[in-house]
Amino acid sequence: SQAYSANNKDHSLMDIFAQYWNTYGAAVSYETYLAGPDNANLVSYNPTSKQYVSNLTAPVTQLGDIETRGSVDNIDLAFGGNISDKIYFGFGIGIPILAYNANYIYSETATGTSAYSDYNFNSDLNVSGVGVTGTLGLIYRPFPWMRVGAAYHLPTWYSLTEGYSSTLIVDSANGQYTTGPIGPYGLPPNMHYGLRTPMKGSFGASFYYKE
Numbered sequence: 733s734q735a736y737s738a739n740n741k742d743h744s745l746m747d748i749f750a751q752y753w754n755t756y757g758a759a760v761s762y763e764t765y766l767a768g769p770d771n772a773n774l775v776s777y778n779p780t781s782k783q784y785v786s787n788l789t790a791p792v793t794q795l796g797d798i799e800t801r802g803s804v805d806n807i808d809l810a811f812g813g814n815i816s817d818k819i820y821f822g823f824g825i826g827i828p829i830l831a832y833n834a835n836y837i838y839s840e841t842a843t844g845t846s847a848y849s850d851y852n853f854n855s856d857l858n859v860s861g862v863g864v865t866g867t868l869g870l871i872y873r874p875f876p877w878m879r880v881g882a883a884y885h886l887p888t889w890y891s892l893t894e895g896y897s898s899t900l901i902v903d904s905a906n907g908q909y910t911t912g913p914i915g916p917y918g919l920p921p922n923m924h925y926g927l928r929t930p931m932k933g934s935f936g937a938s939f940y941y942k943e
Contacts, residue, residue, distance in 0.1 A: 733799045740794055744840055745853075746786035750775050753784045774851060774902060788851070792840045802832035802859075812869075820871040825864070828888060832859040851902040861892035863927075877940045885932040895922045 775784050812822030834857040841850040865888040871881040902909045
């Protein structure tokens with residue numbers, strides 16, 4: 733978990749959002765529920781300048797907390813054998829099970845003149861999935877004092893599901909507004925995709941000697 737705080741005398745995060753929407757248009761801002769006629773309206777549109785502007789005036793106190801957690805569990809099946817104590821071989825199948833979560837809480841409180849006293853922005857990312865991989869290994873003993881080995885790790889193929897949502901709570905002179913959960917603009921709330929990690933190989937030799 734990581735936390736931070738600062739007093740920004742020049743800008744609010746809403747200034748960044750306004751710049752972003754001035755570049756990409758109104759559809760993005762309406763999708764996020766931060767600007768428009770029926771929402772928190774932290775960012776408003778000026779029809780004269782045809783620009784989005786922040787309604788949260790600096791200076792602002794900014795607080796943030798990032799918490800991440802996750803795990804990769806494995807189910808492994810392996811088999812091995814040898815031929816005449818000269819050739820040793822083995823192979824295995826692995827099934828990794830992946831889970832990851834990242835929660836981001838960000839807030840700004842106006843310490844200057846502003847129609848909005850503060851807001852809290854909470855976003856949550858979840859990734860889960862299962863994969864399959866395999867390993868192959870071989871050791872050859874040409875002499876009692878020498879061993880040569882090689883191993884090959886197959887790529888891991890994952891099937892993953894990723895979900896993202898966020899919630900915005902705004903305190904203003906007119907009351908408290910809550911919007912959300914908000915999904916990523918232009919994307920479905922849950923995305924399904926595949927991931928393949930690189931293969932790996934290794935080679936080695938060992939020698940034994942008597943003192």
